[in-house]
Amino acid sequence: MSAPNLPKVAGIDPPASAPAQTAAPLDDLTPPPGLLLQDRLAGWVSDLTTLHELIERLAGTGSLDDALNEVLRAGAALVGARRGLVVCEPADGLGPVTTLGLGLAHAELGHLETVPRRATSYGRLLDCAAGRAEPVAVPDLLGDTELDPRQREVAARLGCGASYAVPLATAGAPEPKGLGAAVWFYDEPAEPAERQRHLVGLYARYASEHLALLLELERARTRTIALTGELLPGRLPRIPGVRLAARHRTGPYGGGDWYDALALPEGAVGLAVGSVSGSGPGAVAAAGRLRASLRAYAVLEGEDPVAVLSDLELLLRLTEPTRTATALYAYAELARGSVVLAGAGHAPPLIVGAGRAEFVETSLSAPLGMLACWEAPSVEVSPEPGETVLLYTDGLLRRTGEPMDRAFARLRAAAAGVPEAVRDDPGAVADHVLGAALPGEGAGVASGVTGRGGPGGPGGYADDVVMLAVRFD
Known part of the structure; x- marks a missing residue:
């Protein structure tokens, strides 16, 4: 019995075998130029x-x-x-x-x-x-x-x-x-x-x-740091009955913060800190001129801090009419154990001792150069033997990055936490207070030598910081 014939369909010859696969695999196909350009552009975008x-x-x-x-x-x-x-x-x-x-x-x-x-x-x-x-x-x-x-x-x-x-x-x-x-x-x-x-x-x-x-x-x-170092005291004086230490941190742009201490007749000592507005070499030079003038006024009438600052105010208005400055001057009579001080827009000193860490209550006053005639009453304090008085510039407060009330609280807490073992050393007291008030900025630089500070404190501020520590024996 013969096999049935398969139906014929147009275009198909049933007995013919299917041709072998000759088309190239998909992986071997050459991609179109547009796809190559797209891949290259994607690579460029990724690199850029x-x-x-x-x-x-x-x-x-x-x-x-x-x-x-x-x-x-x-x-x-x-x-x-x-x-x-x-x-x-x-x-x-x-x-x-x-x-x-x-x-x-x-x-x-x-x-x-x-x-x-x-x-x-x-x-x-x-x-x-x-x-x-x-x-x-x-x-x-x-x-x-x-x-x-x-x-x-x-x-x-x-x-x-x-x-x-x-x-x-x-x-x-x-x-x-x-x-x-x-x-x-x-x-x-x-x-x-x-x-x-x-x-x-x-x-x-x-x-x-x-x-x-x-x-x-x-x-x-x-x-700027080198210029500042030349204009600040190379070393602090040695005065019987008192020990001194200074710390100065310079901001990245160089500021006009300064300090001074000088021996005066009759066993007295004059102490000063201040800050000139602005930054850069101009502010540093202005601070040097102001410090030199204050030394002259302190020798002439140092026992009257108000008179010293009044003279400084007049000089600033005549020679630096576009600048303002803050300053604090103290006249310490070591024999009597008293300190008379006056401030012009400056932060109050801080007394650090075994039983207290207190700010001196000074009268409010405008900075130098902001009034036609500056004058403010002085105050008198009597530090106990063994206590240290800290004079500092307001850059210390601003560098904390906090509002002023909280900055003052932080500073006082730092002073209250000074260990008893280091209270006899004014430099160690200053280092502890700076380290606690400005954590992460390292130790200060000693005895009037200007040092490199960081780019700013926790709040991003980059002010100069000056601290003068005075321990009364």
Whole structure:
């Protein structure tokens, strides 16, 4: 019995076998040009977004060291490294010279510094003219026999397989200005891709401009600090019956806070603190002139604090008509154990002893330069033997970042908490009060030597702070 015939359908020949699959797999298909362009644009947008975020973080730094640390972290992320080193060494030779590491301990930085400078990639960049400096890649630190043996030895000890260094230089005119160099270390032999080189190059270009601005600010601040140190007392006088200590913290812009102490006839001592409005070298110079004038008035009529401040008011109005100032002057007669003082818009002194931490009740008065004729009554206090009187500028109160009433409460609480073991040392008393009132800002600088303060207190303020501690024996 024969098999039935299959029906014929147009276009189909049933006995014919199906042809073999000859079409290319979907994965091997060439994507259309539009899709390639879209992927490339997406990659560019991602890179630009990353670069923008890193630049925003860098722009938020306010000090040279913070900016250099941020450059290290951002560069490591861009080139895919874990450790790095940045050297700030301005080509003009004016400093400052700084070396910072990322993921490197102090001992490891010391090992790197034993490598001859000319043998390191960042050393060659530092010694090269800024306009001709190009990034230096060393893909294999251990296998490259042309490298300095000491460099390969240190690389093996630290576990560094490769490095990539970029110069830090501004595009200044007529020629670029070299600032330093940064190098990042890979754990294994490696080399950044072209895309990574491009991104870190763009970042280094912006970072160099930002670093140059911070460098100028750092230099200006250093000059202001030096000027302030010259205008303040180099050392405090040694006077029988009283011990003195001073602390001065300078803000980032340099202010006009000052202090003074001088021995007067008949065993008396004159004490003064003050603050001039404004900041920068002008305010520092004005504070120096005011302090020098007060010394002259104190010698002439120091036993009358009101007369001293009245003379200072007249001088300020005649010589500095656009400025105002606060000041407090005290005349201490050690034989009688009394202190007569007057203040012009200044914060009241604080008496610290075993049984009390109290503010002296002074009369309210406007600052110098705000009235046609200044005059306010003086007050007299009698500190007990062993007590310390703290005279300070209002920068201490503002630097807490709190309202004035709470700032005064914080200051009094800090004074009340002075340990008994350090009450005999006026410097230790001042350090404790400053440390408790301004936590996180470190110890003060002693005996009239100006020191670098932080960028501001907890509230973001950056005022100068002066404290003069007077212990009565």
